[in-house]
Amino acid sequence: MSLINLTLIAYIVASVAYIAREVWMSVAIKWISLGVFILAFCFNLTWLIARSIKAGHPPFSNLYESLVFYACCTALVYIIFEFIYNFRVIGALASVLAMLILLYATLQDSSIRPIMPALKSNWMLAHVITYMLGYGAFGISFITSCIFLAVKPFAKNKKSNEVKKGNEISLINFDKLSYKLVAFGFPFLTLGIVTGAVWAKKAWGDYWSWDPKETWSLITWLAYLAYLHTPLIFPKMNISKSKSSVILAFWLLISFGIVNFTFIGLNYLPSAADSEHIYGSQ
């Protein structure tokens, strides 16, 4: 069996284990689920290392490789957060997300092709790694927002009964977790844009030329920038805390949509033909 399929299966097993953990709440299952998830992540990482050795270049020269890398970064961010905060259900959905990304990757052309001259740059390395870590964090924040929005209607009255179990964050406070994830990812996104701009200057002579990919990465950045700033204006606009948290959760869902559109959806734009770096044209 190929390593990529093994990774896929490991992610599926991990998500099942996480659901089991939710049902039985046993410490043993908790460690098993985390263990399987880490194993899946290791498979994912091993594939990337093997691929870069085989291809002779970093494993993100085309859409296929980038997607596998994206899945790996999403898993990594999840693991980091699971260690910091004692998560619950997110693990199941995080592994499903990683699995979906991998599944989408397997639909792409998996052949190894020589990379074009413009991609041979250390800036590219920094650019892609920072970007994908940012995307991974936004992916997990998408999940926390989904859970928050799903739980919110049922938890209206229980607010006063909230009990904190050790370090564990209760579901209703997932909006705070979302914020922490964005706070984790946003610096990476910023570094990603800046390294990308410096690389573009080196390769194409201009750090910013309003290429559709550049413009959409700016849109992504602005979307999360708006997310970070709006909490400051809600009190002044007399919007209640409960309402504002729902608005922000929705905003994160939209923003993650923008992230994915920037990453893989740009081929649908009429201006795509002008772009220097949309996947597929390579």
Added chain:
Amino acid sequence: MKNGKQNQPHMTTEAKDDRKKTNQISINQSERRGSNKVWDFFCSVKLAVVIILVLVVACILGTVILQGRTLDEYTAKYGYTLATFFRITELNNVFYSYWFAFLLVLLCANLICCTIKRWRNTFMQTGFILTHLSLVLILVGGVVKFQLGVKGGVNVYEGKSVNYFLTQLINRQGKLDYVKKDLPFSIALDDFILEKNEPKFQLVSYIKNKDRQKILEVKVGQRQRVPGSGYKVTIKDYIPDAELKQEPVNTSDTPDNPAIFVKLLGSDKVTAEGWLLAHDRNYYEDKKQNLRVEYIWLSSQEELEKTVSSIETAHPKISVMISEQGLSQDYPMELNKTFKLEGTNYSIRMLQYVLNYGDRRPLAEQPTDNPSVQVEINGPDGSETRWVFEKFPDWDKMHPAKYKNLKITCSGIASGHMARNTIRLFQSPEGKQVMVSIKDNHITSAIPWELEKKYTIADLNHQIMVSNYFPSFDFKKEVIKKSDEVGMPAIFVEVEGPSGKVDDWLFSNQQYATWYTDNNLALVYESTGDSIKHFTSKLRIEENGQTVAEKTIRVNDPLTYKGYVIYQSSYDPEAGSFSGLQVVKDPGIPIVYAGFGALCFGVVFIFYIKPFLRKKSNKEVEE
């Protein structure tokens, strides 16, 4: 915008207290400024959020609507009204429009006011100040680039030099315009080198009933399943530089595939020789001599005797079939005559015929490689013109046609088009062998022929000899290794499928796919195509006739001289004789890069360093 203590929307109690304090401070400040409403407006986070959202919308419009095209292109794509609307609202040039510039100026003002308002000399505020001012720096740098910078391109031929470059712009009339800009020096291209990657090869599988294409691994000895199917493929051998040697052999004495080896001799020297196969390529043509040699195998002696005396073995004709009506009709080839199809509404007419489709030479010079007739069909839905190919009777089945129900085939065009001199070598299973010479459509002789005997062709000063006869002709394929370097690689592949194991050599230069016996799995071993590894230009900068700078530039590694940066951007795709250079001058770069640096450090400070420091100080307080 973000205050040092305010960037977290969900605050701990301590943070809340802090916020009360800061609010008080800002209230005090605004009181001091005499509650200036304009000042408050420019300081507000609300304005910032509004600007961010408007920028998002503007950016989306700027990618959904094509940017910077000529007026004609807009009119063609969106229609006149919308094109005019775009032009007036500058939606055709969003990022360089006045309203977008206004937005950015507003953003700048907002950033500066906000920074001033919340400025407090504390270490914790470093991130806030850096991020907000960095954006101002980047925008200012952008203005410098827009005002003082230039960007253009020029192509230089090897051994030549240029002292200008061209910039592109859309002029007021909405047309594309080039403006020539002089350089204060000249750029000489001493050498241009295009380096290609080593060719790479891949094995592609295709499953017809699933229309699925997958790349298989080329690893000798590994048995792999074709994804999404039951086929198993094993690569049994690999030769980096292979050559296929085909040796004709006779496999049995029963005439399954009769073939003769014919030699043509001119004054005892062989001028042409080769195998003629009765069931395959059964003729040889020499257009110069106007000679044609045919090898005709007949199933019995009786038939042979019947055929020998007639000149034409086949009359050129076309056959029309309409299967649902059970109609099948033959028509002799007569150009420009209309034939009505009995019992139908159809009529057909033959427009022209050729011996080699696509060949521009006159008919008499064409080899009979791909004889075809152009037919016009007139029916209930009007007329249709199509080419009918003698060798590809199913062509029309596979290609779109108006009257798909009409199947038209043709035959006898190749053999009907006779050379001045024709030699026919007849043979039958009983061993009867007759050579018939035809000149200008008349039989001049009919004699028995034997192996290894020379016969003179009348008038042509040539002799003909049949030197070998194989009743069951076949090729013995042999693949030999030419060298160890990657040249023309080949792999020996074994496929296991529903009809058992099959193996064959696949060559990387093969033009067609190799199909498995069930005609559902195809394999192609092919080159992944030429790809460029590097292209470099050896440039020399000359000023007043003296060389002042020299560098070999490549993508990602430009040359800088007097504020101009010269990039490798393209090359002549056909001859590789010129190098495409991009010339950029941007005095705003230091400002922008300072902004980039400050922005990066600022965000890292806000989201990583500050929370860390705060945690640490909280712990200390607790202790």
